[in-house]
Amino acid sequence: MTAGQFGSLADPIHYSTRNHTALATVNYTPSERLSFFGNFVYNDGRGSLGGLALDAAGLAAIPAGFDYAAVSDLTRFSALNVRRIQQAYGFYYQVSDRWVFTWMVFHGQYKDRQPYLVNTTGRNAGIHAGINLIF
């Protein structure tokens, strides 16, 4: 060190999360070989750090230019507040006793309601087709 080493600041900090998830699924089987399905998932997630209050009064000195009260404020930037909706619809068709054909379309929406540095809001969508062997 050149200008000094003055000790450490410490304070308890907490991290809180709240997550709501709602799910709905429907299955319709019009025949033994064919089955339609639909899934819907809604998720609301929030999380943040908090409770930090650094007090520099106990330090032997404060390094030039440092503001520890401002450091305590960093918890404000940790806040996460997002919403995600994911849907998938498709069908299974049993081609034979051992082979099943699957087709599905899916779509998702992600909303970053409190972006910091990067806004992660976005969507995804796709189509899936597959053939499954049962053995």
Add this chain to the structure above:
Amino acid sequence: MGYDYQKIRRDAAEVADTETNRFLVSLSTRPSRSLQARVRYRLEQITGPFTHLRAAYSPALQPNPSPGSPPSPLLGTQYYTLYAARQANLTMFPSLIQLVEPSITWAAGERSSFSIHYRWRTERNDKLNFSDWERQAHLPGVEAWFAPTQKLNLTLAYNFHNERSHTLFVVPAFDG
């Protein structure tokens, strides 16, 4: 009811031994054909949970500038002295865990059922030398299943997860 014991021995860690005593109790009842209730309780007591010993919180070692003009970094406190002086043990592993998980399922008929459940989990380490570490979670939820016809069925569910953890935050204060 159940009990199990686990011992972990580490050859290359500051905390060499961790011992866990785990107790389990589960009650299940079926007061009628359509109603089922269950509650589970788990208690874990952990001796020597994995911990970073002397991880943070150095005391003041050099309250004045280093000798020399300008002050010489070579004559001041060195980083290894700072690291060696750390005092606080930190961890995210508990010394006590408790879990309670009740659930009730009601089959309203052949084509519908409802379920409600709750999970409470608390983890705590009060063996640290500067601050306790804690984590607590509440997870209530409900599910419903309907089959209006033999060919059609629906499932609806809602779950809530509320969790809070608590630890010590440390910032070293040095200049240069």
